[in-house]
Amino acid sequence: MNDQQNQHGAVGDEEFDRALRAIHADAVSNLSARTRAQLQQRLRSAARPAPTHRHGWQMASALIALVLVAGAYWRTSMPGAPSPAAVATASADNGDLVAVIDETPDLYLWLDSDEATRLASE
Amino acid sequence: MHADAGQVSRESPIAESGDLLVAPTLEQVLADIAGRAFRFAEIGLRQRDDALDAVQDAMMRMLGYRDRPQAEWTPLFWSILRRRIVDLQRRRAFRLRFLAPSTHDDDATIDWVDDAPGPSRSHENRDLCARVAAALSALPRRQREAFTLRVLEELDVGDTARAMGCSEGSVKTHLSRARVALKLQLGDVVEGGLP
Numbered sequence: 001m002n003d004q005q006n007q008h009g010a011v012g013d014e015e016f017d018r019a020l021r022a023i024h025a026d027a028v029s030n031l032s033a034r035t036r037a038q039l040q041q042r043l044r045s046a047a048r049p050a051p052t053h054r055h056g057w058q059m060a061s062a063l064i065a066l067v068l069v070a071g072a073y074w075r076t077s078m079p080g081a082p083s084p085a086a087v088a089t090a091s092a093d094n095g096d097l098v099a100v101i102d103e104t105p106d107l108y109l110w111l112d113s114d115e116a117t118r119l120a121s122e
Numbered sequence: 123m124h125a126d127a128g129q130v131s132r133e134s135p136i137a138e139s140g141d142l143l144v145a146p147t148l149e150q151v152l153a154d155i156a157g158r159a160f161r162f163a164e165i166g167l168r169q170r171d172d173a174l175d176a177v178q179d180a181m182m183r184m185l186g187y188r189d190r191p192q193a194e195w196t197p198l199f200w201s202i203l204r205r206r207i208v209d210l211q212r213r214r215a216f217r218l219r220f221l222a223p224s225t226h227d228d229d230a231t232i233d234w235v236d237d238a239p240g241p242s243r244s245h246e247n248r249d250l251c252a253r254v255a256a257a258l259s260a261l262p263r264r265q266r267e268a269f270t271l272r273v274l275e276e277l278d279v280g281d282t283a284r285a286m287g288c289s290e291g292s293v294k295t296h297l298s299r300a301r302v303a304l305k306l307q308l309g310d311v312v313e314g315g316l317p
Contacts, residue, residue, distance in 0.1 A: 020304070024254070028161055047181075
């Protein structure tokens with residue numbers, strides 16, 4: 001009895017599935033022309049390789065380099081700005097002064113003397 | 123891989139061309155599956171443009187898996203599309219809840235060819251398909267997925283389980299419940315004969 005019921009149930013399922021499958025196939029084959037065209041177009045755009053950003057990075061890098069060069073040129077060409085040679089000379093002078101102080105301990109001896117203490121208290 | 127031999131020409135990645143068996147490209151497989159994927163998404167989302175977006179996105183993602191074995195393409199595609207639909211459903215639910223709680227943008231009708239010969243016949247078929255689509259839409263999501271993939275798309279139980287991300291036992295349970303619910307709503311379709 002149970003076997004018979006199961007058998008009938010299985011056949012019922014198959015018939016039901018087949019009927020719905022046929023209706024579904026009918027629905028798939030009756031898509032509107034607009035939807036079909038859009039699906040094809042979207043498939044084409046999906047299959048198209050994504051644009052790489054390599055060229056964009058190259059352009060941005062070139063632009064940044066150009067801006068830096070222009071900025072450097074503008075700074076050096078300003079009338080009031082010291083020339084790089086003058087700045088280098090000043091740096092060298094300061095360095096010489098420090099070297100002289102380091103090499104002559106007389107200054108430190110004088111700072112430690114009574115005369116320097118008296119001058120500081122005045 | 124599939125439930126019966128009758129579907130091989132539709133689902134199998136191997137197509138016969140003369141004496142040679144030619145394996146179609148992934149693009150060809152996607153072109154073949156596009157219409158059915160759209161109907162699947164349309165039933166799940168009930169909105170034409172969202173369905174098109176979901177199919178396109180699934181195709182784009184699927185193309186990233188072209189190195190996978192061809193036997194995996196079909197369940198993988200359905201799995202991707204299914205997840206995309208769920209994602210869109212959640213986003214839309216969020217949007218409707220917080221931005222426009224009173225709006226309801228679902229399309230009541232299904233997409234249908236405009237210039238089919240025999241308008242009355244076409245109209246009858248359209249109504250029947252719309253009725254089936256509405257019944258499927260009314261099912262809980264997992265039941266709808268199980269019935270659509272297993273019965274309408276004719277994937278076997280293993281592929282259906284892979285596409286749904288669940289066990290084969292769960293597929294059978296969802297499928298059984300879906301059949302019971304659908305028979306209650308559409309039993310007269312079978313009794314009245316095929317379209």
